[in-house]
Amino acid sequence: MTIKTEGIHPGEFLLSEANGTRSREVVVITAGSGLLRAGTLISQLTAANALTPTAKAGNTGNGTIGSVVVTSAAASGPHVLTIVEAAANGGVFEVYDPSGQFVGEGHVGQAFIGGGLTFTLGDGSTDFVVGDGFTLAVKASLGEWTAYDDDGTDDGRRTADGILYASVDASVVDVEATAVLRDAEVIERLLTGLDVNGAADLAGLGIVIRP
Structure with missing residues (x-):
């Protein structure tokens, strides 16, 4: 039974x-x-909001993410950034939130603003290629709630x-x-x-x- x-x-x-x-x-x-x-x-x-970028293993381009601002309008969890168009000293990328929803499109070297996130993906000494990307670990929990834990x-x-x-x-x-x-x-x-x-x-x- x-x-x-x-x-x-x-x-x-x-x-x-x-x-x-x-x-x-x-x-x-x-x-x-x-x-x-x-x-x-x-x-x-x-706790303050934060974004921690991790480059995808095998990336060709070596640019980095900086000038980060995160508000509580962002979804907490891993966002995915993927290069969808390659260009010399540039390129186009897309960002998706943890639920797989499209957040927005951005350009290498320009400020991305969307979904409670602001950051700039800078161009490195080696250009990005299509498929390069980053995982963006977002903590946008300021003012949000979780289980109580005294320890x-x-x-x-x-x-x-x-x-x-x-x-x-x-x-x-x-x-x-x-x-x-x-x-x-x-x-x-x-x-x-x-x-x-x-x-x-x-x-x-x-x-x-x-x-």
Whole structure:
């Protein structure tokens, strides 16, 4: 006989909350957070946004990426840049986000602006050829949310700032979700990631934990 375990339903951990929508807010769970179930303690990230380029193995051209600016409008995760047209001291490239969506077209030696990213792919001493490319590891998590982890990186995730209302899968791309951020009573046994420090953080938000 196959045994199936029923998961936590949306909002099942709630005993009470404030009137209207005071207790809840829509947040963005950052890509790479994985599958988070309802009742998971979550944290708002405070780490600066960043982009780390890695040249594709076997590239002919040796140009580099610089003058980088990343805003939280960008999707967190690996973007792909590929040269689609070659030219002496130049060329054309395309950028795709982690979900495979087209972000935009750019030119070697000129500033690329799109999808929350700004950067310049400079021409090197050897020109790029069609198929050359880069992986752009983007962290655009400033102000976004992930699972609370008191022992994790000191980027905001060590403070519990709320509770995820319904399960989401943010393994690959950013996902909008509803969270309980203030003035509520919740059931302890239906929470994920709760510890002493997390409980203290929630208490400061007016979130009362009941047995």
